[in-house]
Amino acid sequence: MDLNKKFTPETWPEHPERATLEAKNKFVGFWLFLGGETILFATLFATYMALKNKGPSGFGFSTQELYQLPLVFVMTLLLLTSSLTSVYAMHHMKNYNFKKMQLWLAITAILGLCFLGLEVYEFSHYVKEGFTFGNSAFSSAFFTLVGTHGFHVAIGLVWVTLLIFRNAKRGLNLYNATKYYTFSLYWHFIDVVWVFIFTVVYLMGVIG
Amino acid sequence: MAEIEMYKRSPIEQDLFVRRSKETMRGQVMMFSLMIFMTICSFTFVVAFQQGVEGFTKYMVIPVLFLFAAVQVALQLYYFMHMKDKGHGVPQMFMFTGAVFAFLIPLTFVTIVWW
Amino acid sequence: MSSVAQKRGFGAALWDWMTTVDHKKIGILYLIGGGFFFVVGGIEAMIIRLQLLKPNNDLVSAGLFNDLITMHGTTMIFLAAMPILFGFMNYIMPLQIGARDVAFPFINSLGFWMFFFGGLFLNISWLIGQVPDAGWTSYASLSLASTGHGIDFYAIGLQIAGGGTLMAGINFLVTIINMRAPGMTYMRMPLFTWTTFVASAMILFAFPPLTVGLFFLTFDRMFGGNFFDHTMGGNTIIWEHIFWIFGHPEVYILILPAFGIFSEIFSIFSRKRLFGYPAMVFATVLIGFLGFMVWAHHMFTVGLGPTANAIFAVATMAIAVPTGVKIFNWLLTIWGGSISMTTPMLYALGFIPSFVMGGVTGVMQGAAPLDYQLHDSYFIVAHFHYVIVGGVVLAILAGVHLYWPKMFGTMLSETLGKITFVFFFVGFHCTFLIQHWLGFWGMPRRVWTYMDGQGWNTANLISSIGALLMAIGVIVLVINIIMTTVKNVRVGNDPWGDGRTLEWAIPSPPPFYNFTQTPLVRGLDTVYIEKMEGNTTMLTPAEPVQDIHMPNGSIIPFFMTFGLFIAGFGAMFHQETSWGLPLLIFGLAWIFVSMAMRSVKDDLGFYVTKEEIQRDIDNARKGGRN
Numbered sequence: 001m002d003l004n005k006k007f008t009p010e011t012w013p014e015h016p017e018r019a020t021l022e023a024k025n026k027f028v029g030f031w032l033f034l035g036g037e038t039i040l041f042a043t044l045f046a047t048y049m050a051l052k053n054k055g056p057s058g059f060g061f062s063t064q065e066l067y068q069l070p071l072v073f074v075m076t077l078l079l080l081t082s083s084l085t086s087v088y089a090m091h092h093m094k095n096y097n098f099k100k101m102q103l104w105l106a107i108t109a110i111l112g113l114c115f116l117g118l119e120v121y122e123f124s125h126y127v128k129e130g131f132t133f134g135n136s137a138f139s140s141a142f143f144t145l146v147g148t149h150g151f152h153v154a155i156g157l158v159w160v161t162l163l164i165f166r167n168a169k170r171g172l173n174l175y176n177a178t179k180y181y182t183f184s185l186y187w188h189f190i191d192v193v194w195v196f197i198f199t200v201v202y203l204m205g206v207i208g
Numbered sequence: 209m210a211e212i213e214m215y216k217r218s219p220i221e222q223d224l225f226v227r228r229s230k231e232t233m234r235g236q237v238m239m240f241s242l243m244i245f246m247t248i249c250s251f252t253f254v255v256a257f258q259q260g261v262e263g264f265t266k267y268m269v270i271p272v273l274f275l276f277a278a279v280q281v282a283l284q285l286y287y288f289m290h291m292k293d294k295g296h297g298v299p300q301m302f303m304f305t306g307a308v309f310a311f312l313i314p315l316t317f318v319t320i321v322w323w
Numbered sequence: 324m325s326s327v328a329q330k331r332g333f334g335a336a337l338w339d340w341m342t343t344v345d346h347k348k349i350g351i352l353y354l355i356g357g358g359f360f361f362v363v364g365g366i367e368a369m370i371i372r373l374q375l376l377k378p379n380n381d382l383v384s385a386g387l388f389n390d391l392i393t394m395h396g397t398t399m400i401f402l403a404a405m406p407i408l409f410g411f412m413n414y415i416m417p418l419q420i421g422a423r424d425v426a427f428p429f430i431n432s433l434g435f436w437m438f439f440f441g442g443l444f445l446n447i448s449w450l451i452g453q454v455p456d457a458g459w460t461s462y463a464s465l466s467l468a469s470t471g472h473g474i475d476f477y478a479i480g481l482q483i484a485g486g487g488t489l490m491a492g493i494n495f496l497v498t499i500i501n502m503r504a505p506g507m508t509y510m511r512m513p514l515f516t517w518t519t520f521v522a523s524a525m526i527l528f529a530f531p532p533l534t535v536g537l538f539f540l541t542f543d544r545m546f547g548g549n550f551f552d553h554t555m556g557g558n559t560i561i562w563e564h565i566f567w568i569f570g571h572p573e574v575y576i577l578i579l580p581a582f583g584i585f586s587e588i589f590s591i592f593s594r595k596r597l598f599g600y601p602a603m604v605f606a607t608v609l610i611g612f613l614g615f616m617v618w619a620h621h622m623f624t625v626g627l628g629p630t631a632n633a634i635f636a637v638a639t640m641a642i643a644v645p646t647g648v649k650i651f652n653w654l655l656t657i658w659g660g661s662i663s664m665t666t667p668m669l670y671a672l673g674f675i676p677s678f679v680m681g682g683v684t685g686v687m688q689g690a691a692p693l694d695y696q697l698h699d700s701y702f703i704v705a706h707f708h709y710v711i712v713g714g715v716v717l718a719i720l721a722g723v724h725l726y727w728p729k730m731f732g733t734m735l736s737e738t739l740g741k742i743t744f745v746f747f748f749v750g751f752h753c754t755f756l757i758q759h760w761l762g763f764w765g766m767p768r769r770v771w772t773y774m775d776g777q778g779w780n781t782a783n784l785i786s787s788i789g790a791l792l793m794a795i796g797v798i799v800l801v802i803n804i805i806m807t808t809v810k811n812v813r814v815g816n817d818p819w820g821d822g823r824t825l826e827w828a829i830p831s832p833p834p835f836y837n838f839t840q841t842p843l844v845r846g847l848d849t850v851y852i853e854k855m856e857g858n859t860t861m862l863t864p865a866e867p868v869q870d871i872h873m874p875n876g877s878i879i880p881f882f883m884t885f886g887l888f889i890a891g892f893g894a895m896f897h898q899e900t901s902w903g904l905p906l907l908i909f910g911l912a913w914i915f916v917s918m919a920m921r922s923v924k925d926d927l928g929f930y931v932t933k934e935e936i937q938r939d940i941d942n943a944r945k946g947g948r949n
Contacts, residue, residue: 021501025497025501028501029497032497033493036489036528039531043565047561050558051550051558055555055556137558140557144548175925175927
């Protein structure tokens with residue numbers, strides 16, 4: 001494929017993310033990967049639900065006292081908004097507007113970074129209170145579930161940063177359009193998982 | 209792989225393309241506001257439950273939470289991730305199969321882990 | 324190609340194999356790797372049978388016996404059976420659908436190296452002398468109590484190998500979804516391709532739970548986690564659930580490709596279209612789906628309660644229905660066919676009664692009340708060896724004989740092949756049939772020895788003799804392979820004379836771009852249709868001769884996996900040594916840098932020009948080998 005082939009908004013294909021066979025392969029392959037990730041998170045959720053509030057005898061932590069809803073609410077808004085900004089980025093990608101796409105992706109990354117910062121703060125707060133990873137079955141399950149999600153956010157941040165800088169000078173082509181698109185799928189999927197985390201872990205936890 | 213054909217849209221076609229794409233984007237923003245609304249509702253309900261507001265019992269709040277979560281996820285998948293568009297048969301099949309197992313696994317873990 | 328390869332030095336050839344992204348070469352690598360671990364696992368099995376030859380034997384110690392059974396099971400399932408089947412899938416499936424390569428050649432190579440390094444990691448435990456010893460299921464209460472690094476090798480080694488398997492699964496799925504030749508609709512795909520598809524879909528959904536379970540085990544043993552420790556609120560049953568949510572689909576992942584290979588064989592050597600093709604496809608998909616609904620039948624005696632046991636018992640028995648559909652379809656394919664008794668066909672005919680026996684004992688265990696009697700006895704050992712050896716291993720041996728000419732361009736000796744079959748088949752039944760009774764007579768599985776005077780002596784002796792016969796069969800196969808390779812009598816495109824699918828229409832071995840022109844598929848068994856219409860090339864091209872786009876080779880998969888390997892050792896020793904943690908971080912950084920390199924560097928592949936292809940076609944016409 002010729003990377004130097006220049007497109008205009010008029011010649012840019014309607015579905016640039018699956019315009020070539022390689023692109024179609026990546027597109028389908030990434031969706032399948034997300035299908036597998038669904039099961040991965042399902043298993044983590046299942047374990048968390050089974051081990052919730054379980055600890056050694058005299059265990060002092062419970063979901064009702066531990067979780068702070070205001071913080072979780074801010075984190076949720078950050079991540080949801082970053083989902084919308086990546087939708088904007090893909091809107092501009094489909095319209096062959098490279099600069100605006102990069103801008104919206106950068107905003108997405110910044111929102112993601114804020115989310116991650118708050119999560120790190122939350123975790124360190126728990127650890128300070130004595131709710132460490134090895135403290136109980138509950139803490140192991142909690143940190144593994146929410147931490148795996150946080151790890152996914154971190155991977156996504158590295159991914160989008162690499163994409164933004166690698167392609168900054170050469171603009172959009174049919175080779176990197178798929179990369180941008182699969183990143184946006186990944187980012188939405190992270191949001192999907194977060195919807196279940198704030199529902200199952202935090203809100204249900206507060207209810208008890 | 210053969211090079212893809214470059215097709216140049218006529219000004220009218222391009223105009224239509226841009227207009228459609230803007231409409232789609234408007235729809236996306238609508239969906240986003242719906243999602244934010246549901247999120248705020250979920251959190252409010254839980255806070256109402258905490259404060260002991262009358263009517264917000266466990267049996268009312270929990271099903272609503274799950275309903276909102278399911279709708280939010282469906283909106284993410286179908287609108288933000290374009291699963292409603294053409295050419296998404298394979299993603300749909302695998303995501304739905306995944307969803308079935310993803311429902312089954314937590315179900316067994318809260319029922320038959322032998323406590 | 325091949326003549327060029329012979330003239331190059333050893334180093335260049337090694338580099339070529341290490342960097343290859345060609346699905347055929349990776350297929351062969353899988354076969355070599357899987358074959359190596361098959362021999363390792365076989366040696367372990369022989370020592371187990373020697374130990375059980377007579378009562379109160381002390382050939383190996385009790386601890387070493389635990390090491391042996393654990394490593395035998397783990398090696399055979401993860402490092403022998405699955406990789407060898409992956410070898411066939413890699414080599415044959417793209418040819419069957421008329422593709423030039425798989426969807427993700429780079430990931431294909433990465434998957435292989437992860438399997439290989441994972442297997443290596445697991446087996447290095449023998450050198451250190453701290454070997455996994457909690458059984459291949461590694462139940463948490465047992466594995467948390469195990470001292471030394473044995474279980475750590477299990478957890479990390481399988482994590483690496485399992486990651487490779489997941490990648491291979493996604494790769495096969497996308498290949499089948501996107502890269503079928505024109506005219507190859509889903510309902511025209513050969514059955515081996517169909518079973519590859521369903522098995523890969525099962526891998527996609529079954530391996531993530533294994534990944535999670537192994538992480539939990541790793542955290543519990545090495546990083547202070549408390550998932551399974553009941554004194555810290557953990558729950559050991561969770562491991563059992565997670566393991567079997569993965570483990571039960573896993574056995575269908577193994578058996579479905581085996582069914583696929585046998586379906587091809589029955590159809591080729593009965594010279595008939597496969598009977599009830601749509602029913603076969605439907606049964607395959609149904610087995611795949613139901614395979615996820617039955618895992619708790621491994622846990623009937625845990626005490627999940629009568630309701631759960633009843634649900635899972637019914638679901639388990641339901642699987643017998645689609646499997647029965649398959650058996651009858653194979654029988655009806657043979658019926659009235661013009662049968663040629665080749666070695667693959669012998670294996671296929673031997674497979675039907677063997678597998679039915681294994682299936683029937685499976686239904687017996689599916690009945691929860693009876694399972695309480697059979698649980699943890701030799702009956703179980705007999706059952707799963709009947710389905711895995713009687714199904715999967717027979718399919719692997721049949722596949723080796725069937726596809727050897729396609730892969731290496733020379734035919735394995737039929738005489739020696741039949742001798743292998745007789746030794747292996749007789750040895751197999753001799754080893755495992757009697758074990759059903761051993762189970763009834765009360766011999767528990769996983770015991771390192773037994774007392775005299777319990778009436779088990781003769782049965783164990785018979786069983787051990789059978790194992791010896793199987794070993795002789797495998798040795799004859801090795802001799803066969805060596806002799807064939809030395810003689811090197813070249814064969815044509817369709818060495819069996821009755822090939823029905825696309826792989827038999829191209830040279831043996833195929834050129835690296837597989838098809839000079841992408842074929843047009845005109846129906847089920849498309850090559851058979853072309854033959855019947857007198858088309859000597861056996862293919863209808865769907866495109867003119869044109870430039871072919873092929874992927875570049877890369878060493879990055881090898882390096883990436885090496886990083887994982889290093890990180891694995893770091894994780895394992897980080898608690899007791901000072902260099903463990905730096906090594907872990909170094910390994911992870913290594914992986915990250917390789918991934919970033921892959922991601923930042925554009926890899927657009929290269930083109931094989933029209934002229935080169937035309938030259939190959941002309942050479943082939945002249946009868947010369949390209």
